[in-house]
Amino acid sequence: xxxxxNSGQLALRDSxxxxxxxECPPAxxxxxxxxxxxxxxxxxxxxxxxxxxxxxPTADRDSSFGRMDLTVVLEExxxxxAPVPLLSSVGLAAGLLRLAGPAVDDVLAEIGSGVVAALAVxxxxxxxxxxxxxxxxxxxxxxxVAVPGxxxxxxxxxxxxxxxxxxxxxxxxxxxxxxxxxxxxDPAQPVADVEVDAQPIAIVPVDLDSxxxxxxxxxxxxxxxxxxxxxxxxxxxxxxxxxxxxPIGAFQGxxxxxxxxxxxxxxxxxxxxxxxxxxxxxxxxxxxxxNAAALAKAAAAEAAVGCGRTAVQVHGALAQTWEHDMHLYxxxxxxxxxxxxxxxxxxxxxxxxxxxxAA
Amino acid sequence: MSYGLKTDLVAEYAxxxxxxxxxDYYERYREYRxxxxxxxxxxxxxxxxxxLQPTWSPAHGGRSLGLAEAMEIRLEAAMRSxxxxxxxxxxxVAAPGIRQFGTAxxxxxxxxxxxxxxxxxxxxxxxxxxxxxxxxxxxxAVRDGDMFRVKGRKIWTTQAHQSRWCTLYARTDPDAPxxxxxxxxxxxxxxxxxxxxxxxxxxxxxxxxxEVILDDVEIPADSLLGPxxxxxxxxMSSLNHERQMIxxxxxxxxxxxxxxxxxxxxxxxxxxxxxVFAELxxxxxxxxxxxxxxxxxxxxxxxxxxxxxxDILKLLGSQTLQRVWxxxxxxAGPRSIDDTDLLFERQDxxxxxxxxxxxxxxxxxxxxxxxxxxxx
Numbered sequence: 001x002x003x004x005x006n007s008g009q010l011a012l013r014d015s016x017x018x019x020x021x022x023e024c025p026p027a028x029x030x031x032x033x034x035x036x037x038x039x040x041x042x043x044x045x046x047x048x049x050x051x052x053x054x055x056x057p058t059a060d061r062d063s064s065f066g067r068m069d070l071t072v073v074l075e076e077x078x079x080x081x082a083p084v085p086l087l088s089s090v091g092l093a094a095g096l097l098r099l100a101g102p103a104v105d106d107v108l109a110e111i112g113s114g115v116v117a118a119l120a121v122x123x124x125x126x127x128x129x130x131x132x133x134x135x136x137x138x139x140x141x142x143x144x145v146a147v148p149g150x151x152x153x154x155x156x157x158x159x160x161x162x163x164x165x166x167x168x169x170x171x172x173x174x175x176x177x178x179x180x181x182x183x184x185x186d187p188a189q190p191v192a193d194v195e196v197d198a199q200p201i202a203i204v205p206v207d208l209d210s211x212x213x214x215x216x217x218x219x220x221x222x223x224x225x226x227x228x229x230x231x232x233x234x235x236x237x238x239x240x241x242x243x244x245x246x247p248i249g250a251f252q253g254x255x256x257x258x259x260x261x262x263x264x265x266x267x268x269x270x271x272x273x274x275x276x277x278x279x280x281x282x283x284x285x286x287x288x289x290x291n292a293a294a295l296a297k298a299a300a301a302e303a304a305v306g307c308g309r310t311a312v313q314v315h316g317a318l319a320q321t322w323e324h325d326m327h328l329y330x331x332x333x334x335x336x337x338x339x340x341x342x343x344x345x346x347x348x349x350x351x352x353x354x355x356x357x358a359a
Numbered sequence: 360m361s362y363g364l365k366t367d368l369v370a371e372y373a374x375x376x377x378x379x380x381x382x383d384y385y386e387r388y389r390e391y392r393x394x395x396x397x398x399x400x401x402x403x404x405x406x407x408x409x410x411l412q413p414t415w416s417p418a419h420g421g422r423s424l425g426l427a428e429a430m431e432i433r434l435e436a437a438m439r440s441x442x443x444x445x446x447x448x449x450x451x452v453a454a455p456g457i458r459q460f461g462t463a464x465x466x467x468x469x470x471x472x473x474x475x476x477x478x479x480x481x482x483x484x485x486x487x488x489x490x491x492x493x494x495x496x497x498x499x500a501v502r503d504g505d506m507f508r509v510k511g512r513k514i515w516t517t518q519a520h521q522s523r524w525c526t527l528y529a530r531t532d533p534d535a536p537x538x539x540x541x542x543x544x545x546x547x548x549x550x551x552x553x554x555x556x557x558x559x560x561x562x563x564x565x566x567x568x569x570e571v572i573l574d575d576v577e578i579p580a581d582s583l584l585g586p587x588x589x590x591x592x593x594x595m596s597s598l599n600h601e602r603q604m605i606x607x608x609x610x611x612x613x614x615x616x617x618x619x620x621x622x623x624x625x626x627x628x629x630x631x632x633x634x635v636f637a638e639l640x641x642x643x644x645x646x647x648x649x650x651x652x653x654x655x656x657x658x659x660x661x662x663x664x665x666x667x668x669x670d671i672l673k674l675l676g677s678q679t680l681q682r683v684w685x686x687x688x689x690x691a692g693p694r695s696i697d698d699t700d701l702l703f704e705r706q707d708x709x710x711x712x713x714x715x716x717x718x719x720x721x722x723x724x725x726x727x728x729x730x731x732x733x734x735x
Contacts, residue, residue: 003651003654003655003658004654004655004658004659007662235730235731235732238732239731239732239733246733247732247733249726249732249733250732250733250734250735251735252719252722252723252735254732255722255723255726255727255732255735256719256722256723256726258726258730258732259674259721259722259723259725259726259730260722262671262725262726262729262730263671263674263675263725266648266652266668266671267644267645267648267652267671267675268648269668270647270648270651270652270655270668271644271647271648271651273651273655274647274650274651274654291643292647295640295643295644295647298640298641298644299644299648344637346640347636347637347638347639347640347641347643347644348633348636348637348640349636349640350639350640350643350644351635351636351637351638351639351640351641351643352633352636352639352640354617354621354639354640354643355620355621355635355636355639357621
């Protein structure tokens with residue numbers, strides 16, 4: 001198993017980056033905050049290029065996309081602040097179903113073709129992802145909060161408790177699925193609460209830790225992208241902005257803060273790639289996979305918020321304005337940081353598991 | 360390359376180490392870690408068996424392994440708490456410098472006794488007025504016929520009083536820009552005019568600092584290591600080699616610290632126990648990030664790509680090491696006070712952000728060389 005990117009993945013990264021540079025500068029994210037349909041043209045490009053097909057794992061490893069490929073594409077979309085539901089639909093919703101077997105093949109094929117799905121795994125009052133719904137008498141019901149991408153979704157993937165243990169369930173947005181949209185931190189990536197009392201189109205038993213591992217790594221990849229892009233913007237500015245007769249990046253107060261950001265970024269990127277590689281390796285235990293994924297998500301959120309905050313500080317008053325891009329990065333980072341478990345809650349969970357394990 | 364995969368080679372190494380170590384090594388590790396006799400014997404045996412410098416030839420304590428395999432061996436050695444080299448400056452820093460820059464005669468005379476641990480080495484770098492500003496050193500070496508005459512003073516020179524040799528950095532061209540006027544000389548510490556004063560350490564330590572006073576010391580001109588006025592490159596290249604090793608040492612110490620938190624009674628029984636879990640998780644992330652980054656850097660190196668991420672290893676590893684022992688102390692509660700092993704760990708970890716380039720210098724390196732920010 002490889003921890004770094006191979007040459008094919010590096011080529012994929014470069015091609016994704018080129019497309020997004022040309023078609024999706026940060027200004028598109030700003031437009032998407034006020035124009036609810038702005039995302040659709042970018043999404044059409046994403047789907048036409050086949051990136052949404054990353055949702056579909058196939059038995060043939062050579063021709064299938066592994067989680068590392070998904071990681072590469074999501075990192076670039078995060079860096080570009082692309083206001084598309086690639087993370088929420090392909091990374092999170094399809095990610096949860098990745099190991100669920102043939103019962104969800106049709107759903108994954110739909111998501112792969114560009115139908116937007118959303119993942120509902122936050123019961124009210126929980127910091128960590130959990131089981132928000134109940135399955136009884138063939139119906140799924142319950143309530144979940146802060147469902148990423150739900151206002152754009154046609155499908156909702158969720159977790160439900162049943163008499164036979166936890167299941168992943170898929171419902172179609174429509175009768176019995178009520179979407180409560182409200183203002184949110186990053187309107188370019190809108191979230192909503194959901195109330196469900198509906199008949200699912202697919203149900204499949206799951207192990208919670210192994211189901212949640214892929215969505216955690218996908219969320220981490222997106223945040224690593226945001227961290228890297230915010231840091232890059234801060235570096236650019238620190239090189240050019242002059243005060244006291246020299247570029248502000250020559251002062252150690254700025255220089256060391258950015259060096260620490262770089263450490264946080266590479267720490268998160270290393271953990272994210274290693275987690276993706278672990279999940280792609282059939283020899284990895286469920287516990288080891290979940291730990292690796294949770295640490296990657298925790299580290300990536302720290303890096304994204306940390307790089308975003310420093311970047312605002314480096315840009316000074318400029319970063320307090322709507323027209324400047326910096327708030328776009330930080331909104332995306334803050335919102336992602338609270339999704340699927342904030343960093344402290346994830347670190348706490350991994351630390352507690354470690355402390356409880358045998359010496 | 361593989362990640363944490365147990366290969367036949369690693370199994371062979373593990374069997375060799377187990378065969379070498381005393382049966383009660385792990386039960387009595389707290390005593391054995393200070394056992395210089397055992398550590399010397401281990402170094403010599405590792406040299407013979409080709410595990411000391413796995414990428415080098417059998418004549419030089421290796422097996423001509425690739426970088427990836429060598430890293431697996433080093434990680435395995437670290438995970439199994441293999442006895443620490445008694446004079447790490449020798450095999451870790453001086454040896455790669457001699458191998459890269461030495462003349463055939465120097466390599467022939469010096470390398471094997473060094474690698475076997477028969478002759479110890481000190482690094483004559485820091486001076487009272489030249490610490491982080493290494494290039495500002497003032498020790499002077501003046502060419503006089505077929506020798507250099509050296510006058511000056513070195514300090515924080517680890518184990519000089521037990522060493523036979525010293526890689527001495529001295530100014531050979533006072534008129535050149537400061538990086539370009541330094542040469543590296545191989546100093547026989549038994550030479551007339553060399554006075555070595557050990558300095559009492561704040562903690563228990565077998566890596567004692569010394570002050571080395573050089574009063575008109577004569578060094579043969581053929582003891583020059585590398586080109587004249589090329590000492591900066593010799594130093595940077597030697598330290599770079601050390602930096603690639605340091606993270607593995609840090610990583611295993613961090614693992615030991617994490618286990619100590621897990622095994623502390625108070626982690627499980629005290630009402631405040633939950634308080635440590637978030638920091639524990641964050642440190643687990645640091646440890647895993649070190650390993651993943653070490654592998655990524657190696658992958659890039661093997662593929663002939665730049666590996667900028669390697670420059671975070673020293674900074675992240677040393678800071679994490681300090682945090683982990685502080686957490687260990689917190690998790691032990693008042694039991695930390697009478698735990699002198701823990702005291703040693705905490706004091707020892709404080710050195711990690713200083714030696715081999717301080718954290719502040721590491722941040723400057725990252726900011727200026729990787730991020731391209733201007734020099735201050």
